[in-house]
Amino acid sequence: MFPIPLTIRGTGSYQPRRVLTSEEIDARLGWRPGSCHALYGIRSRHVADEDETSSAMAAEAAREAMEMAECTPRDLDLIIGACGVMEQPIPSTAVLVQDRLGLGRSGTPAWDVNATCLGFMKAMDLAALHIATGRAKRVLVFSSDIASVGLDWRRPDAAAIFGDARPVWLEVGFGGGEHMVHMAASYPEIGIIGCEPFINGVAMLLGKIRAAGVGNVSVHPGDARDLMDVLPPASIAKAFLNYPDPWPKARHHRRRFVTPEHLIPLARVMQPGAEFRVATDIPDYMRQTLEEVPLAGFDLVAEGPEPWQDWLSTRYEQKALREGRVPHYATFRRR
The missing domain is CATH 3.40.47.10 (Thiolase/Chalcone synthase)
Incomplete structure (x- = not known):
């Protein structure tokens, strides 16, 4: 690599005017004084106003x-x-x-x-x-970011994300969001949380939410593990893992979602009897799924090439079919 001549002639910065202290967050959430700082190590935050x-x-x-x-x-x-x-x-x-x-x-x-x-x-x-x-x-x-736009301050539990006690479903890595929006439209009586760390997927989802007119969707624009760490125990009634990153190289298999690092936190937040669905076109991924998921506290209900009755084929599945790969579907139930 060769260095490219470049001179930084000026820099600037801006912080939101309003400051929110950890003590104020404790009071807003009904926590004991000092809890927020003990959990996150942050004493104050700058909070952006509407303008x-x-x-x-x-x-x-x-x-x-x-x-x-x-x-x-x-x-x-x-x-x-x-x-x-x-x-x-x-x-x-x-x-x-x-x-x-x-x-x-x-x-x-x-x-x-x-x-x-x-x-x-x-x-x-x-x-x-x-x-x-x-x-x-x-x-x-x-670079200018407001990462807190999706926060719900009413209560720090999953049901409060939707403002009531409706059943809450979770989709891990929603990709383009078509399956999650389909589920939200098909089951308006539930609330569904989707996790996706890639901003392009989040942007695609927002367009689909607007087009479908659904209001029972909440988005976590980050890793599912971070969300599962703060969800209350037994708060999720159904979870979906559709065409996850296959991490095909053997040395990368430990990065797959179907490992104890992710499955044990998932089992903690899922209700007894809750359903966990997995869809993939990678045979080795399904092999690892069938081995690892039961060890985390789930029973296998069904596995095979036939999708669920309410399934919506995603763009990832359509690509797999075009390339000659066979989708496989597995259903587990939390013990």
């Missing part, structure tokens, strides 16, 4: 950076956004910042980079390449 959107905060930080660099928005040749949590699916956050800086009709290119934790470094790399090739002289790179 402090991701693009609004980014624009404020950008103005500060430009002031340090002694330039104006009109001097910019490119705007790159590197947010982990987008403000909206379309248009991108970079375009919203472009407009807030008065460049809405300027023709200045503006686009987002979606690389989650590596997003800012990737955006800096792209900025350097544009400068090195002469396509740009001044590039604005920003």
Whole structure:
């Protein structure tokens, strides 16, 4: 690799105005004083108000950076956004910042980079390449995230996510969200939580939720293990694991969801008699599923090539079928 000449001429930052202390969170949730700090080690947080959107905060930080660099928005040749949590699916956050800086009709290119934790470094790399090739002289790179937009402050238990005591289902890694929205529409009397760490999947789900008009869906934009660690025991009535990452290499099998690291926390949050469904097109994944899941406290109910009656074939399954792979389905019940 060869170094690319790049000079950072200015930096800026912005924090939401309102500060929320751990003591206030304790009071809001009805916890003993000091509980939140003991659990998470954080004494205070900055909380964004309604007018402090991701693009609004980014624009404020950008103005500060430009002031340090002694330039104006009109001097910019490119705007790159590197947010982990987008403000909206379309248009991108970079375009919203472009407009807030008065460049809405300027023709200045503006686009987002979606690389989650590596997003800012990737955006800096792209900025350097544009400068090195002469396509740009001044590039604005920003990252602005509000990860708490989906928080429900009413009660810290699963039922309160939906505001009542309805049965709660869990989908681990919902991909594009078509199966989860289908279940939410088919069973309006339940609430379903979906976990998905990839922002593209979350964005696709939001569009499907809007199109289907369902209101009994809640999203955890992160790893399912983190959610299971905070869910109350026996709070989940049904769980789905549809076409999970196969981790095909033998040395990576321990990263699969069907390992004790994930199955034991799942068993803890599932109710006695709750159903756990697994769908995959990888024979070795199903082999490991049939071996590991019963050891975590589940009984095998059924396994074979026939899907469930209320099954919706996902885009991952359609790809498997096109490529000649045979789907397999397994149903377990929590002891």
